[in-house]
Amino acid sequence: NAGVTQTPKFRILKIGQSMTLQCTQDMNHNYMYWYRQDPGMGLKLIYYSVGAGITDKGEVPNGYNVSRSTTEDFPLRLELAAPSQTSVYFCASSPKGDRVEVGNTIYFGEGSWLTVV
Amino acid sequence: DAKTTQPTSMDCAEGRAANLPCNHSTISGNEYVYWYRQIHSQGPQYIIHGLKNNETNEMASLIITEDRKSSTLILPHATLRDTAVYYCIVLRRNTDKLIFGTGTRLQVFP
Numbered sequence: 001n002a003g004v005t006q007t008p009k010f011r012i013l014k015i016g017q018s019m020t021l022q023c024t025q026d027m028n029h030n031y032m033y034w035y036r037q038d039p040g041m042g043l044k045l046i047y048y049s050v051g052a053g054i055t056d057k058g059e060v061p062n063g064y065n066v067s068r069s070t071t072e073d074f075p076l077r078l079e080l081a082a083p084s085q086t087s088v089y090f091c092a093s094s095p096k097g098d099r100v101e102v103g104n105t106i107y108f109g110e111g112s113w114l115t116v117v
Numbered sequence: 118d119a120k121t122t123q124p125t126s127m128d129c130a131e132g133r134a135a136n137l138p139c140n141h142s143t144i145s146g147n148e149y150v151y152w153y154r155q156i157h158s159q160g161p162q163y164i165i166h167g168l169k170n171n172e173t174n175e176m177a178s179l180i181i182t183e184d185r186k187s188s189t190l191i192l193p194h195a196t197l198r199d200t201a202v203y204y205c206i207v208l209r210r211n212t213d214k215l216i217f218g219t220g221t222r223l224q225v226f227p
Binding site: 033035041090092105106108109111 | 150155158159160161162163202204215216217218219
């Protein structure tokens with residue numbers, strides 16, 4: 001299993017450009033998440049999905065859009081990039097969300113470094 | 118979900134026990150305490166979780182006070198590779214969202 005795979009790993013965008021961060025997982029997990037992490041700060045939840053066709057906002061959804069057409073993929077779209085969106089983005093997945101069950105946990109990707117100039 | 122309070126940073130000598138405290142004074146009866154850590158800028162890694170009993174696994178031990186208003190994560194023999202940011206999180210059972218705070222930056226020194 002590859003786990004959670006994010007692409008690209010690094011990207012520089014100009015203000016106003018748009019782009020999509022790709023995330024795919026091969027563990028057949030129902031739950032998927034997008035977080036952003038600003039320098040020296042904790043992770044902030046952007047959007048999450050509890051299954052194909054279902055998405056919901058997290059703490060900081062403004063400026064982003066997501067879709068979940070398949071169980072495997074959960075892309076994050078930035079429509080009009082702004083300098084405030086310069087951050088590290090983490091995609092994650094979980095078999096049953098954050099529910100407390102033995103052996104259940106969240107698996108994170110390696111991160112995507114995005115700079116908006 | 119209950120809020121948590123952690124010290125911003127801590128130091129620990131290699132080979133000694135690292136004790137990381139977390140305050141969650143507003144925790145309710147159906148909320149669990151989770152610990153994650155983040156090494157460098159990698160994705161966070163699950164460590165341990167518990168409800169009211171103390172828990173131990175191959176990575177760490179979790180001590181929860183009797184009133185459940187605070188807990189301590191114990192790394193029994195810290196190594197340099199344990200240098201990371203440690204997050205204490207309180208979650209309701211069956212919740213869908215994992216919300217991170219600012220965590221404790223643990224520095225293990227030789």
